[in-house]
Amino acid sequence: xxxxxxxxxxxxxxxxxxxxxxxxxxxxxxxxxxxxxxxxxxxxxxxxxxxxxxxxxxxxxxxxxxxxxxxxxxxxxxxxxxxxxxxxxxxxxxxxxxxxxxxxxxxxxxxxxxxxxxxxxxxxxxxxxxxxxxxxxxxxxxxxxxxxxxxxxxxxxxxxxxxxxxxxxxxxxxxxxxxxxxxxxxxxxxxxxxxxxxxxxxxxxxxxxxxxxxxxxxxxxxxxxxxxxxxxxxxxxxxxxxxxxxxxxxxxxxxxxxxxxxxxxxxxxxxxxxxxxxxxxxxxxxxxxxxxx
Amino acid sequence: xxxxxxxxxxxxxxxxxxxxxxxxxxxxxxxxxxxxxxxxxxxxxxxxxxxxxxxxxxxxxxxxxxxxxxxxxxxxxxxxxxxxxxxxxxxxxxxxxxxxxxxxxxxxxxxxxxxxxxxxxxxxxxxxxxxxxxxxxxxxxxxxxxxxxxxxxxxxxxxxxxxxxxxxxxxxxxxxxxxxxxxxxxxxxxxxxxxxxxxxxxxxxxxxxxxxxxxxxxxxxxxxxxxxxxxxxxxxxxxxx
Numbered sequence: 001x002x003x004x005x006x007x008x009x010x011x012x013x014x015x016x017x018x019x020x021x022x023x024x025x026x027x028x029x030x031x032x033x034x035x036x037x038x039x040x041x042x043x044x045x046x047x048x049x050x051x052x053x054x055x056x057x058x059x060x061x062x063x064x065x066x067x068x069x070x071x072x073x074x075x076x077x078x079x080x081x082x083x084x085x086x087x088x089x090x091x092x093x094x095x096x097x098x099x100x101x102x103x104x105x106x107x108x109x110x111x112x113x114x115x116x117x118x119x120x121x122x123x124x125x126x127x128x129x130x131x132x133x134x135x136x137x138x139x140x141x142x143x144x145x146x147x148x149x150x151x152x153x154x155x156x157x158x159x160x161x162x163x164x165x166x167x168x169x170x171x172x173x174x175x176x177x178x179x180x181x182x183x184x185x186x187x188x189x190x191x192x193x194x195x196x197x198x199x200x201x202x203x204x205x206x207x208x209x210x211x212x213x214x215x216x217x218x219x220x221x222x223x224x225x226x227x228x229x230x231x232x233x234x235x236x237x238x239x240x241x242x243x244x245x246x247x248x249x250x251x252x253x254x255x256x257x258x259x260x261x262x263x264x265x266x267x268x269x270x271x272x273x274x275x276x277x278x279x280x281x282x283x284x285x286x287x288x289x290x291x292x293x
Numbered sequence: 294x295x296x297x298x299x300x301x302x303x304x305x306x307x308x309x310x311x312x313x314x315x316x317x318x319x320x321x322x323x324x325x326x327x328x329x330x331x332x333x334x335x336x337x338x339x340x341x342x343x344x345x346x347x348x349x350x351x352x353x354x355x356x357x358x359x360x361x362x363x364x365x366x367x368x369x370x371x372x373x374x375x376x377x378x379x380x381x382x383x384x385x386x387x388x389x390x391x392x393x394x395x396x397x398x399x400x401x402x403x404x405x406x407x408x409x410x411x412x413x414x415x416x417x418x419x420x421x422x423x424x425x426x427x428x429x430x431x432x433x434x435x436x437x438x439x440x441x442x443x444x445x446x447x448x449x450x451x452x453x454x455x456x457x458x459x460x461x462x463x464x465x466x467x468x469x470x471x472x473x474x475x476x477x478x479x480x481x482x483x484x485x486x487x488x489x490x491x492x493x494x495x496x497x498x499x500x501x502x503x504x505x506x507x508x509x510x511x512x513x514x515x516x517x518x519x520x521x522x523x524x525x526x527x528x529x530x531x532x533x534x
């Protein structure tokens with residue numbers, strides 16, 4: 001089962017601070033989305049609205065065509081996992097999983113058992129006694145085993161060590177291939193997960209900077225390296241996101257279609273064209289004063 | 294484990310009940326041990342005045358279960374709401390479920406409190422005490438205890454919800470306001486059968502038991518409505534406890 005998400009002119013405010021400013025987008029069901037943004041860009045606020053953790057101040061949110069806030073038919077389809085978790089510290093791991101199994105209609109117990117084994121979760125330990133990594137592992141176990149049609153991980157796996165994180169990415173992809181559902185992953189570990197994303201949304205200062213298919217976004221970024229003088233001449237008319245110079249060699253990161261003509265000109269002038277990793281694009285786009293326009 | 298057909302409020306009530314069940318058992322175990330210990334000390338080591346025999350130690354300690362329930366009420370929302378909402382339970386179902394669980398705790402406490410009076414008298418009679426309890430209105434008193442215990446739970450919830458929803462200033466005001474309904478409930482119930490157990494004189498106008506019950510239930514309903522209105526659109530906070 002997959003559900004689409006429609007967000008229209010949504011604004012979230014905390015007192016006088018606007019965390020999310022008139023954001024609109026449409027997410028088709030059954031895809032893996034990456035939600036990227038710097039600290040304080042409004043990611044968690046936006047996800048909180050999707051998960052009915054708070055109502056939006058303005059605008060409209062629809063999940064599967066219905067408003068989610070206090071709508072049991074929708075909230076039961078959404079699982080929201082944050083790094084710090086929402087389970088009481090007094091619960092044991094077993095109690096937490098029991099509660100998740102009780103509340104979540106699509107809970108898959110055998111799958112949960114397998115993930116418990118994979119991440120080595122100690123069932124009898126209290127949540128307060130778990131390390132940061134283990135708390136994250138509990139969160140991702142709940143998120144994956146929930147089999148919720150909309151599963152949101154808000155930096156849920158940051159505390160895990162590298163092998164556990166890669167095990168999580170593998171599990172997520174495998175599970176997604178077997179039972180497609182909508183995943184939204186908010187993260188700062190962009191390079192690690194960028195291959196999972198089918199579409200990427202970048203938030204900056206509460207606004208939606210861009211929403212593109214990951215491949216398309218990668219194609220929109222290009223690095224051009226060569227002699228500084230030639231690069232300075234070549235960059236005219238390009239949307240340059242960043243520049244780096246070492247001696248007489250200069251490298252620029254440009255955003256936008258280069259076009260076949262300009263690409264052949266670059267090659268003719270001996271300039272080196274290369275792809276830009278998603279993380280670099282993100283860094284350049286969200287640098288204060290950066291713009292995707 | 295997965296019970297999709299069960300109503301969400303019942304799921305909340307059931308899981309909260311299993312969380313608080315052991316706390317309840319421990320509270321009553323300690324309460325009874327302390328009660329028996331005090332009785333033992335008074336009977337064997339010290340002089341017991343006649344007032345003590347007529348009022349009884351149990352009557353003097355009935356505030357304890359109410360305070361226990363008051364504290365449980367304060368803790369329910371800050372400890373549990375975020376877990377349930379993150380697992381897809383609505384605030385409305387959480388309020389109904391937690392209220393149901395608190396009603397269950399109140400019922401158990403009310404029955405045990407009311408049952409304690411005749412048991413205490415029996416112990417006194419067997420050990421040579423002079424107190425007596427003629428025809429105790431057990432059902433009526435259990436009902437009164439239940440409504441009062443439930444009132445304390447809901448007042449506790451008002452405080453917990455107040456601090457969860459608002460900043461500390463409004464939370465403090467709600468904390469003070471939450472005491473008013475229970476003072477009112479105590480004042481109403483004091484004119485009823487509870488007073489006959491406690492055996493001291495009370496001179497306020499006497500109310501018919503059914504009127505007491507209706508008035509106290511109306512106050513409880515008002516507190517429930519206030520609690521729901523505080524949580525209806527509350528923003529889920531990061532883990533507090």
